[in-house]
Amino acid sequence: MSRMEGLRANSSQFTLEGEPFRILGGSIHYFRVPRAYWEDRLLKMKACGLNTLTTYVPWNLHEPERGTFNFQDQLDLMAYVSLAAEMGLWVILRPGPYICAEWDLGGLPSWLLQDKGMQLRTTYPGFVNAVNNYFDKLVSVIKPLMFEEGGPIIAVQVENEYGSYAKDEKYMPFIQNCLQSRGIKELLLTSDNWEGLRYGGMEGVLKTINLQRLSFGAIQHLADMQPQKPLMVMEYWSGWFDVWGEHHHVFHHEDMLAVVSEILERGVSINLYMFHGGTSFGFMNGAMDFGTYKPQVTSYDYDAPLSEAGDCTPKYQVLRNLFSHYYSGPLPEVPSPQERRAYGPVAIQQHLSLWDSLYFTDKPYRSERPVNMENLPVNNKDGQSYGYTLYETTITNGGTLTSRNNIRDRALVFVDRQCVGSLDYKTHELALPDVQGEKTLSLLVENCGRVNYGKALDDQRKGIVGDILLNHAPLRGFTIFCLDMKPGFMKRLMNSGQWKSDFKSPSIPGFFQARLYVDGPPRDTFIILPGWGKGAVFVNGQNLGRHWFIGPQHFLYLPGPWLRSGENQIVVFEEQKADDKILFAENPDHGKTSDVYKLPFCSLL
Structure with missing residues (x-):
């Protein structure tokens, strides 16, 4: 059924159904929250005074193998968006295809990297064909949920922070067309950080900004770029993510409240990224690499208003108090907290042993040269995406093992199944003990997470990605086991x-x-x-x-x-x-913390 007019950006204020409307949004990713808890988290969002849910859509979960789609159970996007509608929440969908999100390869499927010439996030034909096939399926799922069809989706984001990547000027119009040619008629948006806003916009697509502090006159800058258009902070970073080996990041609620209050006083729409972070279950975390590779942790707590386990934090309480001033009538009651238990040890x-577990893997692959994970002939020939890969070969002498930085990301090294050390992005050489006769050299290589942001996306192949040398001679004759632990x-x-x-x-x-x-x-x-x-x-x-x-x-x-x-x-x-x-x-111990508001943004990266 057709409805009144949807979300429009024709003046300095959004209108929805012809009436002035301010987006008070929050991000909760369905794929990071157990399905049994979707309702609890959305009720808590509604009770905080928010009116709009935003979520990314992870291509790599929905199409784990080329042409094999999954929109069931934990990945039932239609059920999630419909549940938001039942709660009286509007939805802004952010389908990518690239989503960043501190998620492996920014949500892009690793099988794309089987093509040695792949250029992700461009109009490279191999990428265009894959996106078209995915969007054929995805749009058939989401189109009935659009506002004009009677659903809650009032806007759709085109790609994600492309201004910071900007490798192909034809790419963003291609993604815009992917949506519109398949019948998406709702308002289209882009979102970029301060640096990415410099990238040229597209006709009929509203620019929004991502930030944590109001420095550099960021919002005024956006207003100057789009006079007489509504202003929106699409990602107001309510905290920050964590990487292994560093402190847990926090953003104190007093500092956050001051900025959010000012944004609202200026009449600007806002989306809290994250409202509830949840968990990057399994091997799905991403990584950063701005000169140093830093994999992200499993928890996506993000120091968000709702904790990883869905608790209402002090940040939630101050935001609820603030948003209550923008809500007509009393706020809904906050659902009671979930009970937890510290079970006995x-x-x-x-x-x-790992060695005994090899009987239960798929048939090993034999290759003269090492083969990266993505190009192994497993998972219906779509390669290995996540987990560990074991590479074995025979050596007849010890000496210096040199990785030439071809280990991605970390390898335990064994001689006849005895561990002799490890290799990673910092350690490229290892002394092997002297050996008599033939010995088995094993390298257990872990994909610790593919980079999800920055210019290095095309270089995220994992496993052993080139020659490994023993005393300057390349090793040959490998037996390779896929240990993705599915x-x-x-x-x-x-x-x-x-x-x-x-x-x-x-x-x-x-x-x-x-x-x-x-x-x-x-x-x-x-x-x-x-x-x-x-x-x-x-x-x-x-x-x-x-x-x-x-x-x-x-x-x-x-x-x-x-x-x-x-x-x-x-x-x-x-x-x-x-x-x-x-x-x-019963409760997590986050250990030592680091205050993101006191750190320069560049040091977080």
Whole structure:
């Protein structure tokens, strides 16, 4: 059914259904929040006085293999947007195809990188064809949710911060046409940070700005670029993300409140990025690389108004108080907090070495030269996207192993299955012990997360991406195992009779199994692993994410809906050192913090 006029940007104020309208928005990514909690998080958004939900759409989850689409269960975008409508929230959709989002490769599928000449985010034919196929499917899902069809989507963002990339002037008009030619008629927007705003705009597409502080006259600058147009901060950064090996970032609510108040006093529309960050479950975190590669942690708490586990923080309370002045009538009540439990410690009962687990991988691939993850003939020939890859070859002498920076991102090195050291972006050389006769050299390489922002997107192939030298001679004759630890592999592993209960010499790297018995209804909890080193944790087959003793993250959020009453299976994949137990906590300990408001923006990057 057709409705009145949708969101329009024809004067200095937005109008919706012909009436003046101010967007008070917040970002919650459906793919970072367990589906059972979508309703709780959206109710809390509504109760804070917001009127609009914004979300990215991650192409790499919706099309994990070329031509294979998934919009079910946790990825049921239609259900998520429909739920927002039921709550009385409008929706701004940000379908990319590139989304940044501190998400592996900015949401682009890694199979795009099988093409050695790929130029992402340009009108390169291989990229254009893939985007067209994806948008054919995506638009068929989202079109019935548009305002003009009776749905809640009032605006759609064209790409994401392209002004900071700007490699092809024909690209943004191509994405605009991808939407409009498939029947999207709602208001189109772009969003850019201060630097990216310099990039030329497009006819009929409204520019918006992303920022955290009101420096450089940023909003006035936007107003000067678009006179007599509504002003909007599309991403008001309510906190910041974390990277391994640095402190947890915080943005104090007093500092944030002062800026948000000023934005609202100036009549500007706002979207809080993030309102609720959630979790980059599994191996989906991104990374930064502005000269130094820095992978992001699993938690996407972001110091947002709603914490990773959905708690209303002091930031939430001050924002609710502020937004209440812009809300007609009393605000809806805030839903009561979810109960949490610190379950008692559970003992490790069995272990299985990495080497014994190789029987449960897909058939290994033999190649004279090393092959990067994305070009391995696995997953219906669409390559390996995430996790670990094991490369094995034979050596007959020790000496100097040189990576020439071809290890992406981190490798444990073994001679006859004994660990002799590691290689990564900092360490490019390793001394191998002298050997007698033939020995097996193994490199267990981890994709720690593909870069999600900046000019280096085309260079995000993982695994071993070029020659590795032993005493200046390139190694040859590899056997390569894909260890992406997908559900099928984990199931075969769990059902195998190979697990050992003898702990005299637990094998590292390896898998360690424990059972958690839950009495009564399951509750949210946090797993903590004080005596462990580095790896990943799986609960009832779900990959919770990575653990690494260097921090700042020393916990993994375990949502209650992923547990069951009775027995639950926990598996820790561990690379370095194992403990004999797994602990639980009711609240996360974020450790040392760093105040983003006191740091220059460039130091965050």
